[in-house]
Amino acid sequence: xxxxxxxxxxxxxxxxxxxxxxxxxxxxxxxxxxxxxxxxxxxxxxxxxxxxxxxxxxxxxxxxxxxxxxxxxxxxxxxxxxxxxxxxxxxxxxxxxxxxxxxxxxxxxxxxxx
Amino acid sequence: xxxxxxxxxxxxxxxxxxxxxxxxxxxxxxxxxxxxxxxxxxxxxxxxxxxxxxxxxxxxxxxxxxxxxxxxxxxxxxxxxxxxxxxxxxxxxxxxxxxxxxxxxxxxxxxxx
Numbered sequence: 001x002x003x004x005x006x007x008x009x010x011x012x013x014x015x016x017x018x019x020x021x022x023x024x025x026x027x028x029x030x031x032x033x034x035x036x037x038x039x040x041x042x043x044x045x046x047x048x049x050x051x052x053x054x055x056x057x058x059x060x061x062x063x064x065x066x067x068x069x070x071x072x073x074x075x076x077x078x079x080x081x082x083x084x085x086x087x088x089x090x091x092x093x094x095x096x097x098x099x100x101x102x103x104x105x106x107x108x109x110x111x112x113x114x
Numbered sequence: 115x116x117x118x119x120x121x122x123x124x125x126x127x128x129x130x131x132x133x134x135x136x137x138x139x140x141x142x143x144x145x146x147x148x149x150x151x152x153x154x155x156x157x158x159x160x161x162x163x164x165x166x167x168x169x170x171x172x173x174x175x176x177x178x179x180x181x182x183x184x185x186x187x188x189x190x191x192x193x194x195x196x197x198x199x200x201x202x203x204x205x206x207x208x209x210x211x212x213x214x215x216x217x218x219x220x221x222x223x224x225x226x227x
Binding site (some may be wrong): 001032034036042043044045046053078089091102103104105106107 | 142145149156157159162170172173205215216217218219220221
Protein backbone atom coordinates (compact mmCIF):
# COMPACT_ATOMS: atom_id res chain seq x y z
CA UNK A 1 0.00 0.00 0.00
CA UNK A 2 0.86 3.66 -0.07
CA UNK A 3 3.32 5.10 2.45
CA UNK A 4 3.57 8.84 3.09
CA UNK A 5 6.51 10.38 4.95
CA UNK A 6 6.25 13.94 6.26
CA UNK A 7 8.96 16.29 7.53
CA UNK A 8 9.62 18.03 9.79
CA UNK A 9 7.50 16.82 12.70
CA UNK A 10 7.76 20.25 14.34
CA UNK A 11 8.47 23.58 12.66
CA UNK A 12 8.85 26.89 14.45
CA UNK A 13 9.02 30.11 12.41
CA UNK A 14 8.86 33.81 13.17
CA UNK A 15 5.63 35.56 12.32
CA UNK A 16 5.88 36.95 8.81
CA UNK A 17 8.42 34.37 7.65
CA UNK A 18 7.69 31.46 5.30
CA UNK A 19 7.12 27.85 6.29
CA UNK A 20 7.70 24.78 4.13
CA UNK A 21 6.50 21.27 4.90
CA UNK A 22 7.62 18.35 2.75
CA UNK A 23 6.13 14.95 2.01
CA UNK A 24 7.17 11.94 -0.02
CA UNK A 25 5.00 9.10 -1.22
CA UNK A 26 5.81 5.58 -2.33
CA UNK A 27 3.16 4.56 -4.87
CA UNK A 28 3.66 6.15 -8.27
CA UNK A 29 -0.03 5.50 -9.01
CA UNK A 30 -1.08 8.10 -6.44
CA UNK A 31 -2.65 11.01 -8.28
CA UNK A 32 -4.30 13.24 -5.72
CA UNK A 33 -2.56 15.06 -2.86
CA UNK A 34 -4.55 17.09 -0.34
CA UNK A 35 -3.29 19.02 2.65
CA UNK A 36 -5.20 19.29 5.90
CA UNK A 37 -4.93 21.71 8.80
CA UNK A 38 -5.95 20.55 12.25
CA UNK A 39 -6.26 22.98 15.12
CA UNK A 40 -6.12 21.68 18.67
CA UNK A 41 -9.20 19.64 19.52
CA UNK A 42 -10.77 20.13 16.10
CA UNK A 43 -11.27 18.12 12.95
CA UNK A 44 -8.78 18.05 10.07
CA UNK A 45 -9.87 20.55 7.43
CA UNK A 46 -8.91 20.51 3.78
CA UNK A 47 -6.94 23.66 2.91
CA UNK A 48 -5.52 22.94 -0.53
CA UNK A 49 -5.07 20.02 -2.89
CA UNK A 50 -3.22 19.20 -6.08
CA UNK A 51 -3.73 16.60 -8.78
CA UNK A 52 -0.94 14.76 -10.53
CA UNK A 53 -1.42 16.60 -13.82
CA UNK A 54 -0.47 19.89 -12.16
CA UNK A 55 2.94 20.96 -10.86
CA UNK A 56 1.92 23.85 -8.64
CA UNK A 57 -1.20 25.41 -7.17
CA UNK A 58 -1.64 28.63 -5.19
CA UNK A 59 -4.36 29.98 -2.97
CA UNK A 60 -3.49 33.33 -1.43
CA UNK A 61 -0.65 32.70 1.06
CA UNK A 62 -0.67 28.94 0.55
CA UNK A 63 0.92 27.03 -2.30
CA UNK A 64 1.57 23.37 -3.02
CA UNK A 65 4.14 21.93 -5.41
CA UNK A 66 4.37 18.41 -6.78
CA UNK A 67 7.33 16.59 -8.28
CA UNK A 68 6.00 13.32 -9.72
CA UNK A 69 9.40 12.07 -10.78
CA UNK A 70 10.81 12.36 -7.29
CA UNK A 71 7.46 11.47 -5.69
CA UNK A 72 7.42 14.39 -3.35
CA UNK A 73 5.16 17.35 -2.71
CA UNK A 74 5.41 20.37 -0.47
CA UNK A 75 3.25 22.94 1.27
CA UNK A 76 4.45 26.53 1.31
CA UNK A 77 2.94 29.17 3.60
CA UNK A 78 4.12 32.73 3.12
CA UNK A 79 3.78 35.72 5.47
CA UNK A 80 2.87 33.42 8.33
CA UNK A 81 0.37 34.63 10.92
CA UNK A 82 -0.45 33.41 14.45
CA UNK A 83 -3.62 31.71 13.19
CA UNK A 84 -1.47 29.48 10.98
CA UNK A 85 -0.32 27.65 14.12
CA UNK A 86 -1.74 24.11 13.86
CA UNK A 87 -0.84 20.58 12.84
CA UNK A 88 -0.65 20.10 9.08
CA UNK A 89 -1.13 16.73 7.40
CA UNK A 90 -0.28 15.76 3.87
CA UNK A 91 -2.03 12.84 2.21
CA UNK A 92 -1.95 10.81 -0.97
CA UNK A 93 -4.67 8.96 -2.83
CA UNK A 94 -4.97 6.73 -5.84
CA UNK A 95 -8.19 8.14 -7.17
CA UNK A 96 -10.72 6.64 -9.52
CA UNK A 97 -12.20 3.16 -9.60
CA UNK A 98 -11.52 1.20 -6.44
CA UNK A 99 -9.60 4.04 -4.89
CA UNK A 100 -8.06 3.54 -1.48
CA UNK A 101 -8.76 5.91 1.33
CA UNK A 102 -6.37 8.75 1.94
CA UNK A 103 -3.01 7.76 3.40
CA UNK A 104 -1.81 10.49 5.74
CA UNK A 105 1.62 11.62 6.81
CA UNK A 106 2.32 11.81 10.54
CA UNK A 107 1.76 15.54 10.67
CA UNK A 108 3.81 18.69 11.21
CA UNK A 109 3.21 20.88 14.23
CA UNK A 110 3.69 24.43 12.93
CA UNK A 111 4.39 27.02 15.60
CA UNK A 112 4.32 30.70 14.68
CA UNK A 113 6.47 32.74 17.06
CA UNK A 114 5.27 36.34 17.61
CA UNK B 115 -25.49 21.21 4.52
CA UNK B 116 -24.38 20.60 8.10
CA UNK B 117 -21.35 18.60 7.04
CA UNK B 118 -20.41 15.19 8.39
CA UNK B 119 -22.13 14.58 11.70
CA UNK B 120 -20.77 12.21 14.31
CA UNK B 121 -22.17 11.12 17.63
CA UNK B 122 -21.44 11.01 20.43
CA UNK B 123 -18.73 13.69 20.69
CA UNK B 124 -17.30 12.09 23.80
CA UNK B 125 -17.62 8.57 25.13
CA UNK B 126 -16.20 7.17 28.34
CA UNK B 127 -16.71 3.48 28.91
CA UNK B 128 -15.36 0.65 30.98
CA UNK B 129 -13.15 -2.03 29.56
CA UNK B 130 -15.19 -4.90 28.15
CA UNK B 131 -18.21 -2.80 27.27
CA UNK B 132 -19.59 -2.44 23.76
CA UNK B 133 -19.14 0.96 22.10
CA UNK B 134 -21.03 2.19 19.03
CA UNK B 135 -19.96 5.29 17.15
CA UNK B 136 -22.29 6.88 14.61
CA UNK B 137 -21.80 8.90 11.47
CA UNK B 138 -24.00 10.74 8.99
CA UNK B 139 -22.08 11.64 5.81
CA UNK B 140 -22.65 14.67 3.62
CA UNK B 141 -25.67 14.13 1.42
CA UNK B 142 -24.66 13.01 -2.07
CA UNK B 143 -21.24 11.73 -1.07
CA UNK B 144 -20.66 8.14 -2.10
CA UNK B 145 -17.51 7.40 -0.10
CA UNK B 146 -17.41 7.10 3.67
CA UNK B 147 -14.23 6.60 5.70
CA UNK B 148 -13.54 5.77 9.32
CA UNK B 149 -10.22 7.00 10.73
CA UNK B 150 -8.62 6.68 14.13
CA UNK B 151 -6.24 9.32 15.48
CA UNK B 152 -3.72 8.85 18.29
CA UNK B 153 -0.55 10.68 19.19
CA UNK B 154 1.55 7.60 18.57
CA UNK B 155 0.09 6.44 15.27
CA UNK B 156 -1.39 9.58 13.77
CA UNK B 157 -4.38 9.28 11.45
CA UNK B 158 -5.07 5.67 10.46
CA UNK B 159 -7.66 4.53 7.95
CA UNK B 160 -9.75 1.76 9.50
CA UNK B 161 -12.29 1.03 6.78
CA UNK B 162 -14.04 2.72 3.90
CA UNK B 163 -17.29 2.23 2.03
CA UNK B 164 -18.31 3.05 -1.52
CA UNK B 165 -22.04 3.23 -2.17
CA UNK B 166 -22.64 1.59 1.22
CA UNK B 167 -20.43 -1.40 0.39
CA UNK B 168 -17.27 -2.01 2.44
CA UNK B 169 -14.30 -1.83 0.07
CA UNK B 170 -11.25 -2.13 2.27
CA UNK B 171 -11.24 -3.07 5.95
CA UNK B 172 -7.58 -3.99 6.15
CA UNK B 173 -7.02 -1.18 8.62
CA UNK B 174 -9.44 -2.58 11.18
CA UNK B 175 -7.16 -3.56 14.05
CA UNK B 176 -8.86 -6.82 15.00
CA UNK B 177 -12.12 -8.72 15.12
CA UNK B 178 -13.36 -6.62 18.00
CA UNK B 179 -13.96 -3.84 15.48
CA UNK B 180 -16.83 -3.91 13.01
CA UNK B 181 -18.45 -1.31 10.78
CA UNK B 182 -21.71 -1.15 8.88
CA UNK B 183 -23.38 1.19 6.45
CA UNK B 184 -27.03 0.15 6.13
CA UNK B 185 -27.88 3.12 3.90
CA UNK B 186 -26.33 6.15 2.24
CA UNK B 187 -26.92 8.42 5.21
CA UNK B 188 -25.74 6.37 8.15
CA UNK B 189 -22.78 4.32 9.30
CA UNK B 190 -21.68 2.78 12.59
CA UNK B 191 -18.36 1.65 14.00
CA UNK B 192 -18.67 -0.85 16.80
CA UNK B 193 -16.05 -2.06 19.27
CA UNK B 194 -16.92 -5.15 21.28
CA UNK B 195 -15.39 -5.70 23.77
CA UNK B 196 -13.59 -2.40 24.22
CA UNK B 197 -10.06 -2.18 25.66
CA UNK B 198 -8.04 0.75 27.07
CA UNK B 199 -5.77 0.74 23.98
CA UNK B 200 -8.81 1.61 21.87
CA UNK B 201 -8.82 5.07 23.45
CA UNK B 202 -8.46 7.56 20.61
CA UNK B 203 -10.36 10.09 18.54
CA UNK B 204 -12.41 8.39 15.85
CA UNK B 205 -13.21 10.43 12.76
CA UNK B 206 -15.72 9.75 10.07
CA UNK B 207 -15.19 11.42 6.70
CA UNK B 208 -17.01 11.45 3.38
CA UNK B 209 -16.20 12.38 -0.18
CA UNK B 210 -17.65 12.30 -3.68
CA UNK B 211 -16.35 9.54 -5.98
CA UNK B 212 -13.11 9.41 -4.04
CA UNK B 213 -11.57 12.19 -6.04
CA UNK B 214 -12.07 15.09 -3.72
CA UNK B 215 -10.40 15.53 -0.41
CA UNK B 216 -12.54 13.92 2.24
CA UNK B 217 -14.48 16.13 4.64
CA UNK B 218 -14.22 15.15 8.27
CA UNK B 219 -16.76 15.06 11.06
CA UNK B 220 -16.02 16.56 14.45
CA UNK B 221 -14.81 13.23 15.77
CA UNK B 222 -15.68 11.07 18.76
CA UNK B 223 -13.20 11.09 21.62
CA UNK B 224 -13.32 7.60 23.10
CA UNK B 225 -11.85 6.84 26.50
CA UNK B 226 -11.85 3.25 27.73
CA UNK B 227 -11.01 2.91 31.41
